[in-house]
Amino acid sequence: MKMLKTLVATSILASVSSLSFAETLTLYTSQPNKDAQMTVDAFEKANPGIDVEWVRDGTTKLMTKLRAELSSGVVNPDVLLIADSVTMESMAKDGYLAPYLSPNRSNYDASLYHNEGYYYGTKLITTGIVRHQRAPEKPTDWSDFTKPEYKNQIAMPSPLYSGAALIHLATLTDEASLGWSYYEALHNNQVMAQGGNGSVLKAVSSGTKPYGVIVDFLAIREAQKGSPLEFVFPKTGVSMVTEPVAIMKGSKNQAAAQKFVDFVLSKQGQQLVLEQGYLPARSDMPVPEGFPAREDIKLMAFDAAKTLENNEANKQHFSDIFEG
Numbered sequence: 397m398k399m400l401k402t403l404v405a406t407s408i409l410a411s412v413s414s415l416s417f418a419e420t421l422t423l424y425t426s427q428p429n430k431d432a433q434m435t436v437d438a439f440e441k442a443n444p445g446i447d448v449e450w451v452r453d454g455t456t457k458l459m460t461k462l463r464a465e466l467s468s469g470v471v472n473p474d475v476l477l478i479a480d481s482v483t484m485e486s487m488a489k490d491g492y493l494a495p496y497l498s499p500n501r502s503n504y505d506a507s508l509y510h511n512e513g514y515y516y517g518t519k520l521i522t523t524g525i526v527r528h529q530r531a532p533e534k535p536t537d538w539s540d541f542t543k544p545e546y547k548n549q550i551a552m553p554s555p556l557y558s559g560a561a562l563i564h565l566a567t568l569t570d571e572a573s574l575g576w577s578y579y580e581a582l583h584n585n586q587v588m589a590q591g592g593n594g595s596v597l598k599a600v601s602s603g604t605k606p607y608g609v610i611v612d613f614l615a616i617r618e619a620q621k622g623s624p625l626e627f628v629f630p631k632t633g634v635s636m637v638t639e640p641v642a643i644m645k646g647s648k649n650q651a652a653a654q655k656f657v658d659f660v661l662s663k664q665g666q667q668l669v670l671e672q673g674y675l676p677a678r679s680d681m682p683v684p685e686g687f688p689a690r691e692d693i694k695l696m697a698f699d700a701a702k703t704l705e706n707n708e709a710n711k712q713h714f715s716d717i718f719e720g
Contacts (some may be wrong), residue, residue: 418445418446418447419445419446419447419649419652420446420447420448420449420649421446421447421448421449421474421475421649421652421653421656422448422449422450422451422472422473422474422475423436423448423449423450423451423473423474423475423476423477423656424450424451424458424462424472424473424475424476424477424478425450425451425452425458425476425477425478426452426453426454426455426458426477426478426479426639427452427477427639429452431668431672432450432452432477434668434671434672435477435660435665435668436448436450438659438664438665438668439656439659439660439665442659442664443652443655443659446652446655446656448656451472451473455478455479455480455483455559456559458478459478459483462476466492471644471645471646471647473644473647474643474644474647474648474649474650474652474653474656475641475642475643475644475647475653475656475657476493476515476640476641476642476643476644477518477639477640477641477660478639478640479559479560479637479639480559480560480563480637480638480639480640481515481517481637481638481640481698481700482559482562482563482700482703482704482707483559484510484514484515484640484642484700485510485515485700485701485703485704486704487514487515487642488510488514488515488642489701489704491645492644492645492646493514493515493642493643493644493645494514494642494643494644494645494647494650494653495510495512495513495514496513496643496653496654496657497513498513498516498654498657498658498661499658500658500661500662500678501513501516501661503661503678503679503680504516504517504661504677504678504679505679507695507697507698508520508638508677509640514642515640515641515642516640516641516642516657516660516661516677517638517639517640517677518638518639518640518641518660518661518665518666518669518677519638519639519669519674519675519676519677520636520638520674520675520676520677520693520695521560521611521612521613521636521637521638521639521674521675522611522612522629522634522635522636522675522693522695523560523561523563523564523609523610523611523612523634523635523636523637524609524610524612524627524628524629524630524634525538525541525607525608525609525610525627525628525630526596526597526600526607526608526609526610526615526625526626526627526628527600527606527607527608527625527626527627527628528600528601528603528606528607528624528625528626529624529625529626530603530606530624531549531606531607532545532606533545533546533606533607535607535628535630536628536630536631537630537631537632538568538574538578538630538632539573539574539578539632541582541585541587541607542578542581542582542584542585543585544585546585546607547585547586548585548586548588549605549606549607550582550585550587550588550605550607550608550609551587551588551590551595551596551599551600551604551605551607551608551609552582552587552588552589552596552608552609553589553590553591553592553593553595553596553609553610554589554590554591554592554714554718555589555710555711555714556711556714556715557590557591557592558591558592558593559637560593560611560635560637561592561593561609562707562710562711563635563636563637563698563703564609564635565579565710565714566635566698566702566703566706566707566710567635567636567696567697567698568635568696569710570697570698570699570702571632571633571696571697573632574632576713576717579714579717579718580717583717583718588605589714589718593610593611593614594614596608596609596610597610597614597615597618600615600625601618601623601624601625610627611637612627612629612634612675612687613673613674613684615627616673616684616686616687617673617686619686620685620686627686629688629692629693629694631694632694632696633694633695633696634693634694634695634696635696635698636695636696636698638677641656641657641660641661642657643657661678663678663680663681666678666681667681669681670682670683670684675687675690675693
């Protein structure tokens, strides 16, 4: 009986001990709820000693919340997993991120992560061309949209409304063969710039506009569901949003945060990206159904630091062209 009591007591102490040493990691993310839950569940399964609490919202609202907390001297999240590298560049510039050189970075193109390890792209959400299957023309590149046969036939998201569209604008205006003259030509060709990617999807799928500029997964998923859409990866290349991951400098759980970064960059973490229907950023991963071979997707050059510096000027220039 005494031995039984000893064993029970030992078991209870072991349980209490394991609970007391369990770490809690706080994640702020703009991933859709379903994707975020998949990511957290898989990470916790791979790291049973770490529990994750997560807060989800759109990037703009989430960053407003975070900035307010930081201005009060409060650092709630340990890790960020949000939409774009420009936002992360802003956080790094302001000294809020911790550098970490993940061993998994060797499996990523150097353009997809900060050279000092402040953030890492986890997926490639590219912007290309969507075409209604009954549309008479078959565009293959961005320059096609300046031709007379496309006049008043194109919808695109506004960079004054959509973060992905603002990155797309910065990318295309930095391309020597396009530049700001390309956006002037789009305006002269009566391209409709309004709302976000969802507005473009609705316009093209309904046939209101036969052609559009849109993020890849929206058009490809709808086409797989039977919508009469075709997504085109332009010859000159596509712009991209990379949903980077980063560690907060003020985090008290740096080791656990590093494990989270390593996990989302690992093959297992990138497999989740693939299952969620996105193009994994890791170079040795396959592509989702409906995408061309990875080598057939040309990524356009993008400078997050330069884009951050020019964001307001880019918005104003765009507004002068399309709303002036």
